[in-house]
Amino acid sequence: MKIEKVNLQDKFDLFQDQWNPKIIGELNGQFVKLARIEGEFVMHNHEEEDELFMVVEGSLKMELEDDLIEVNSGEIIIIPRGVMHKPIADKECKILLFEPKSTINTGKEEGERTVKKLNWI
């Protein structure tokens, strides 16, 4: 297997759809994903998985049960397993996700935003 670097911006240029994470890397049972998001997601949690969000471009508001944290470009937030959270982006925001391969984007809150089949780009 040839090792190649990944340019985040080049990968973002490959898709325009929102709330549909794409896989760009895999290591130690985890996926690295990119997503474009805009608007409000559903409040949800992941019972067994911690989740890292890094804002690559734009600004994300992470709503928690008792807090609202603005995460900007160059910033990271880690949501521990079990913690209810809802990502919100007033304008389109580009994010990198790092989480176990088993993670479903909406946790148990299955609905129209649930992505069951993740694709590599």
Added chain:
Amino acid sequence: MKIEKVNLQDKFDLFQDQWNPKIIGELNGQFVKLARIEGEFVMHNHEEEDELFMVVEGSLKMELEDDLIEVNSGEIIIIPRGVMHKPIADKECKILLFEPKSTINTGKEEGERTVKKLNWI
């Protein structure tokens, strides 16, 4: 435990030493680390751990046994377990690392660059 975001640049401002990764996050048995690097590291591998490098500022050259890959700001490279690699930075480069908590920076190539005690910042 209060959830807080992490600003990468603010964290880099907290230390100046090179080749001495600092922990800024933990999830799913993995650490997120930051490091300043300059010059040549030792060629090494990690038998059981895949390792992600993201260049936050500057430029890194990743020497492999049969390749040399330049990784620039906004780019990622994943080194699978077992693969010999040597990071090189002609000028100081700021990187983010993502790897299992068990990873030793020099693999089995213990020497002056080996960091045995990792600190949180």
